[in-house]
Amino acid sequence: MLKIMKYTLSDLLRSRWGLLYLGFFLLLTLSLLWLSGDVSKVVISLMNVVLILCPLIAVMFGVMYFYNSREFTELLLAQPIRRSDIFWGQYLGLALSLSISLLLGVGLPFLLYGLFGSTEIWNFFVLITTGVFLSFIFSGLAFYIALRNDNRIRGFGLAILVWLFFAVIYDGIFLLSLILLRDYPLEYYSMVATMFNPIDLSRILILLKLDISALMGYTGAVFRKFLGTGLGTALAFTALLLWVVLPAWSIRRLALRKDF
Amino acid sequence: MIELRNIHKSYGKLEVLRGIDLTFDQKGRIAAILGPNGSGKTTLIKSILGMVLPDKGEILLDGRSIRKQWAYRDGISYLPQIARFPENLTVLELIAMIKDLRGGHVEDERLIQLFDLQPHLNKRLGNLSGGTKQKVNLVLAFMYDCPVVILDEPTAGLDPLAMIHLRELLREAREQGKTILLSTHIMSFVEEMADEVVFLLEGNIRFRGSIRQLKTEYREENVERAIARILQGGERGRAKSREHGAEGIGHGAEGAALSGVEGHSEPETPRLHLN
Numbered sequence: 001m002l003k004i005m006k007y008t009l010s011d012l013l014r015s016r017w018g019l020l021y022l023g024f025f026l027l028l029t030l031s032l033l034w035l036s037g038d039v040s041k042v043v044i045s046l047m048n049v050v051l052i053l054c055p056l057i058a059v060m061f062g063v064m065y066f067y068n069s070r071e072f073t074e075l076l077l078a079q080p081i082r083r084s085d086i087f088w089g090q091y092l093g094l095a096l097s098l099s100i101s102l103l104l105g106v107g108l109p110f111l112l113y114g115l116f117g118s119t120e121i122w123n124f125f126v127l128i129t130t131g132v133f134l135s136f137i138f139s140g141l142a143f144y145i146a147l148r149n150d151n152r153i154r155g156f157g158l159a160i161l162v163w164l165f166f167a168v169i170y171d172g173i174f175l176l177s178l179i180l181l182r183d184y185p186l187e188y189y190s191m192v193a194t195m196f197n198p199i200d201l202s203r204i205l206i207l208l209k210l211d212i213s214a215l216m217g218y219t220g221a222v223f224r225k226f227l228g229t230g231l232g233t234a235l236a237f238t239a240l241l242l243w244v245v246l247p248a249w250s251i252r253r254l255a256l257r258k259d260f
Numbered sequence: 261m262i263e264l265r266n267i268h269k270s271y272g273k274l275e276v277l278r279g280i281d282l283t284f285d286q287k288g289r290i291a292a293i294l295g296p297n298g299s300g301k302t303t304l305i306k307s308i309l310g311m312v313l314p315d316k317g318e319i320l321l322d323g324r325s326i327r328k329q330w331a332y333r334d335g336i337s338y339l340p341q342i343a344r345f346p347e348n349l350t351v352l353e354l355i356a357m358i359k360d361l362r363g364g365h366v367e368d369e370r371l372i373q374l375f376d377l378q379p380h381l382n383k384r385l386g387n388l389s390g391g392t393k394q395k396v397n398l399v400l401a402f403m404y405d406c407p408v409v410i411l412d413e414p415t416a417g418l419d420p421l422a423m424i425h426l427r428e429l430l431r432e433a434r435e436q437g438k439t440i441l442l443s444t445h446i447m448s449f450v451e452e453m454a455d456e457v458v459f460l461l462e463g464n465i466r467f468r469g470s471i472r473q474l475k476t477e478y479r480e481e482n483v484e485r486a487i488a489r490i491l492q493g494g495e496r497g498r499a500k501s502r503e504h505g506a507e508g509i510g511h512g513a514e515g516a517a518l519s520g521v522e523g524h525s526e527p528e529t530p531r532l533h534l535n
Contacts, residue, residue, distance in 0.1 A: 007357055011348050071344035075400075077311045079362055080334040259271075259312040 001085035001092070004076065008093025009100075012065065018097055021057060025105020033113050039120040040210070043127050046106060047206050050127060051199055054134040056163050058098055062142020063159045065094055067152050074260050087255040091143050091248065098135040103128055126209040130202035133240045137198045138163070140247030147254045170197045178218070187222050194219045198243045205236045261285045262308060262408065262439065267317035269303055276300045277307075277314070278463035287407075287437040290430060292450045294443065294487065295460035301443045302341060304460065305412050308441075309338055321408075334362070339401035341412040343393040347386030351377065351396055354385060358400055371399040374425050391417040398422075402429055409433050411442040415449055427453060447484040457483070459490055466490050 012018045028049065032042045069090065076086045110124055142159055149155040174193055178186055194200045200219065207220045208229050223232040262284045269277040277300045284291055293301050306312040308319060310326055310333065319326050326332055345354055355368050372378060375395040380388060388396070394417045401411065414426055430453055433440055444450060450457065450471075457474055459467040467474065467490055471483060478489040 003361055007346075011346050014348050069346060071340070071342055072346050074311065074340055075345070075358075076361075078309050078333060078336070078338040078340065079358070080331050081361065082330050257313065260306065 001082075001089040004081070004086055004089025005093040005096070008065075008069075008090045009097050012094060012097035013100065017061065017064075018101060021061075021098070022101040022105045025102060026109065029106050029109040033109055039110075039113070040123065043120060043123045043206075044210065047127055047130075047203070050102070050106075050131040050134070051203055052167055054098070054102065054131050055138040055167060055199060058095070058135045058138035059142045059145075059159045059163050060156070061098065062094060062139040063146045063152075063155045065090075066143055066146035067155065077260055083255050084252045087143065087147075087251050088248065091139060091251060094143075095136040095139040098139065099132040102131045102135065106131070123206075123210055126206055130205055130240075133244065134198060134202055137240070137243045137247065140244065140251065143251050144247050144254065147251060147258060166197050166199050171200070174200075187226060190219045190222055191226070194223075195239045198240060201236050201239050201243070205233060205240070208233050208236070261320075261322055262441075263320040263323075264304075264307070265318045265320070267304070267307060267314045267319065269300075269307065269312060269314050276303045276463055279317070280304060280460075280463075280465060282458065282465065282468075284439050284441065287439055288434050289455040290434055290440040290442065290453055291456050291458060292442055292444065292454035293458045293460065294450065295466075296491070299460040300463050301460055302412055305410055305441065305443065308410065309333065309336065334364075335406050335408055337401050337404055337406040337409045339397055339411040339414050341416070343390070343397035345385040345393070345396070347384060349385055350382050351385060351388070352381045354396065355399065355403070358403075362404065364404065366403045367405070368399060368403045371403055374429075375399060375422055391419055391422070394418055395422055398426065398429075402433075405436075407438055409438050409440045409442075411440070413444060414442055415444050415446050423449075447482070447487065451483045459487065461490070466493075 029042070029046065032045055033039075036042055036045075073086065073090070077083065106124075106128065141162055145158045145162065146155050149158065174190075174197075177193070178190065181189070194204060204220045204223055208224060223236070226232075262282075264280050264282040267277050267280040268275075276298075280300075282304075293304060295301050303312050307314050308321075308326075310330065321332050321335070324332070349357070355372075359366055359368070372381070375398065377392070377395055377399065380392055380396075385393065385396070398414065401409070401414075415423060418426065430440065430442075434455075442454075454471060456470050457467065458465060467477075469477070474483060474486045475481065478486040480486040480489060
């Protein structure tokens, strides 16, 4: 599995898309840092980009990579290698390459700016961690979608839909439900509902860390009020971990039963 | 020894294999698996490799079931039907990667020389022509010394010189006592190389035997015509009513058609046309 991961990683890091993704983050972070000069503000600006862009790129890149490497996967399937190793290796390679692009693209400019001297290092760390989580979660979902659908058009359509659902539609429905149910106590409901959306979870995780109540929104406030920053963070973290494990486990289950 | 027992496979409503029983127990023989597109050749081959999982039945390799196993593939050289590789890797990197993944002794250098691949070694696979990719495919398939060799359309896109080398490699493998299965559309290749023929039609074995048996049984002088006989037996009405050659009859198993049958005397290389 490690070998396959290594090859996927080197293949992707050298690809045009991988470099483009890295370049985008480099440029964005550099310009944000130079324009604003306030590390805390830059982290918040970057948070909005990371929360939307990481899932989108991971899910689209994921299905694209899966479909493009199908014949290569067949070549691997004919070798004396375990099936789950092949798919997990590819999945990990993909998620890692995205994470590395994010880490370098955001990390290098911060390093140049003198991050280690500032007090913002932990905020930066949380930003990167959630970005990495989102990359893993959405690459996993992408692989799951691509394994389920041999039809590329449908696979890409579903991938966009999944991203749109978690990034936009989910919040709309959630907000609507809060308004409709406003006569009832909604603390636990909203907390549980947030667990089902990895993007919301990441947002809360960052905001809890930054401790900016104005930006925290209802759910963030609930998280802090009921659980405190420490427990709230731990809970959000665990939920995110579950979000990583579930697709990865489903990939294995599907891969073992699929014909190639 | 490869043993297939009552193999069934359907994709949705489409029944591709309908109870295949086959045993390849003699070493040093080349068996050609023939049949029109959609007859289940590739599905059969992929079942042996564990890439396609049969709905029913059992496949045994040297007496052991391959179900949920993977290590047995160490004893199989496989050439997939379409040669497509990660486009960013160079030829050398791909070969090194397979060597790294599989380990063990390889003969890649001799094969690279044989197929004259040195000028391409440092090119990215995405920039190679189809024929060159197929040569890379052949190097990957033949570089390991495995007791079982399975080739799906090895002749696709090869130039005449590479075809000669492929024949040499196959003869060599036969002399070494390997069990060789291959599928191809080129009947002259079958006639020259194969010791026996397995003809699949609509998921069943329609004929199995040596080339000589095939010719005597269907009273034809060459393999292509004998195959045409089998097909005509299977779908007599269609074969008779056909007027214009082979193309555009339809898809899937029933779309099988042959050129150079029914009294046409075409001097060109006999070739099974399949759409």
